[in-house]
Amino acid sequence: MTLCRRGYKAYLYLEDGTLLEGCGFGARAVKAGEVVFTTAMNGYPESLTDPSYKGQILVITHPLVGNYGIPNKEIENGILKNFESERIQIEGLIVAEETEPKKWNSSKSLHDWLKEEGIPGISEVDTRMIVKRVRSKGAMMGVLASGYELDEPRKFLEKRYDEIDFTKFTSPKSPIIHPNGNNIIVVVDCGTKHGILYELYKRGFTIVRVPCNFSAENIMDYMPKGVVFGNGPGNPNLIRDVVKTFKDLTEYRVPILGVCLGHQVATLALGGGVKKMKYGHRAINKPVIDTTDGKCYITTHNHGYGVFKNDIPPSSKVWFYNPDDGIIEGLIHEKLPIITTQFHPEAKPGPNDVTWVFDKFKKMVI
Numbered sequence: 442m443t444l445c446r447r448g449y450k451a452y453l454y455l456e457d458g459t460l461l462e463g464c465g466f467g468a469r470a471v472k473a474g475e476v477v478f479t480t481a482m483n484g485y486p487e488s489l490t491d492p493s494y495k496g497q498i499l500v501i502t503h504p505l506v507g508n509y510g511i512p513n514k515e516i517e518n519g520i521l522k523n524f525e526s527e528r529i530q531i532e533g534l535i536v537a538e539e540t541e542p543k544k545w546n547s548s549k550s551l552h553d554w555l556k557e558e559g560i561p562g563i564s565e566v567d568t569r570m571i572v573k574r575v576r577s578k579g580a581m582m583g584v585l586a587s588g589y590e591l592d593e594p595r596k597f598l599e600k601r602y603d604e605i606d607f608t609k610f611t612s613p614k615s616p617i618i619h620p621n622g623n624n625i626i627v628v629v630d631c632g633t634k635h636g637i638l639y640e641l642y643k644r645g646f647t648i649v650r651v652p653c654n655f656s657a658e659n660i661m662d663y664m665p666k667g668v669v670f671g672n673g674p675g676n677p678n679l680i681r682d683v684v685k686t687f688k689d690l691t692e693y694r695v696p697i698l699g700v701c702l703g704h705q706v707a708t709l710a711l712g713g714g715v716k717k718m719k720y721g722h723r724a725i726n727k728p729v730i731d732t733t734d735g736k737c738y739i740t741t742h743n744h745g746y747g748v749f750k751n752d753i754p755p756s757s758k759v760w761f762y763n764p765d766d767g768i769i770e771g772l773i774h775e776k777l778p779i780i781t782t783q784f785h786p787e788a789k790p791g792p793n794d795v796t797w798v799f800d801k802f803k804k805m806v807i
């Protein structure tokens with residue numbers, strides 16, 4: 442291999458025994474996680490800070506990553522406008538080539554950002570080969586060692602991704618309020634992206650973010666006009682208390698919007714099922730069909746679990762589905778004011794074609 446530009450090597454081990462050597466960047470560190478890939482061509486500052494990636498090592502399939510650097514933090518009413526949370530959430534980053542920024546408003550390079558936040562990166566590896574392996578064998582655990590040799594990688598793989606409740610790392614410990622008028626929306630925050638908060642804030646709501654394990658009674662104490670169950674990391678089947686909260690809230694008939702993990706929690710609470718997909722949907726150009734008018738939208742996805750055709754909860758209609766694999770991408774309850782999307786209507790990154798989902802929710806609420 443040629444000399445590494447940052448002066449150190451990196452190694453990637455996959456649980457099927459694959460061992461790759463590449464160049465290190467970011468922090469010198471060893472991290473384990475589930476290896477997943479996104480085909481998004483841009484939006485790495487948003488993706489890397491998306492709390493739904495907690496516990497995962499991310500492969501970006503776009504060949505050059507870092508060209509436009511990392512922006513300065515912009516904050517409005519406590520909501521981040523160009524990052525999805527306060528820190529990098531991925532465990533490690535895999536790219537074909539990391540580059541120095543060439544943009545007027547970049548504050549730092551991808552390399553410096555990862556280094557500051559203790560996250561290892563590997564470059565100069567064949568990302569296409571890694572993705573083909575994950576696509577054919579299914580999601581795999583992996584170990585990324587940057588600046589270190591990897592002698593006994595298997596000792597880092599004791600716990601499987603699917604068995605860990607990552608929401609305890611991404612959910613706030615106590616409520617956080619973003620004041621903005623009299624109409625309150627409670628967001629059950631298992632690691633909600635700031636893009637979702639911003640879409641609610643823009644529509645004139647005061648947002649109360651509550652810890653993931655808040656009870657329905659405590660949520661209703663805020664007298665919310667509506668409740669949002671946002672995105673979050675890990676296996677939805679492990680967070681039974683959040684599912685119970687959703688179920689209890691249906692007794693109050695309060696309008697509910699579920700997004701991504703929120704869609705999965707709704708499915709479980711309403712009597713349906715959620716299973717692990719072979720390698721998930723992570724992209725900013727996934728098609729979904731709206732069953733109410735037959736329109737196809739191009740949407741942002743980041744999920745490894747999914748609602749399959751046989752697991753649709755009773756009393757719920759399919760609102761959206763993915764025409765590629767039939768995964769259920771949204772539900773509308775037949776009697777209660779509940780709507781859900783598996784995709785991200787706030788995009789971040791991605792196309793803004795479906796932000797109208799928040800307008801629909803606003804109409805249900807006020």
Ligand SMILES: NC(=O)CC[C@H](N)C(=O)O
Binds near residue numbers: 673744
């Ligand atoms: N973005 C999300 O909310 C992801 C939900 C869940 N952790 C999954 O991987 O399917």
